[in-house]
Amino acid sequence: QLQLVESGGGLVQPGGSLRLSCVTSGDTLSGYTIGWFRQAPGKEREGVSCISDYGGSTQYVDSVKGRFTISRDNAKNTVYLQMNSLKPEDTGVYYCAGRRAWGSVFCPASGMTAWGKGTLVTVSS
Secondary structure, eight states, X not given: OOEEEEEXXXXXOTTOOEEEEEEEESSOGGGEEEEEEEEOTTSOOXXXXXXXXXXXOEEXXXXXXXXXXXXXXXXXXXXXXXXXXXXXXXXXXXEEEEEEOSSOOOOOGGGOOEEXXXXXXXXXX
8 A cells, every 4th residue: 555755845935846745655656646626724635746656648737827836756755746836825735645546637625545654735925
């Protein structure tokens, strides 16, 4: 079973950048589609971005397109989320999650079988 651990969150001013990392273990990362999700205080969890098993396909929610970039290094068992031009509305706990899939970028929260515990991102002046 895949295990995931997020890191890289913190406090950043509006307009700043952070890079989140999701380090995996327990299984071969290349067999998994990985997604980043976030949950803001008082709001439901939403999908942010997904990446297919070898990184050939990516998806983003409209609110982060052009600002966030998802990538992965299967040799390092790590998936990244580079977040630029951060806004206060990007504040929340960010989770990475995985589901076993081949060649698919589809990553609905209900279909993800392994989740990390999250890392907090706070965008505030």
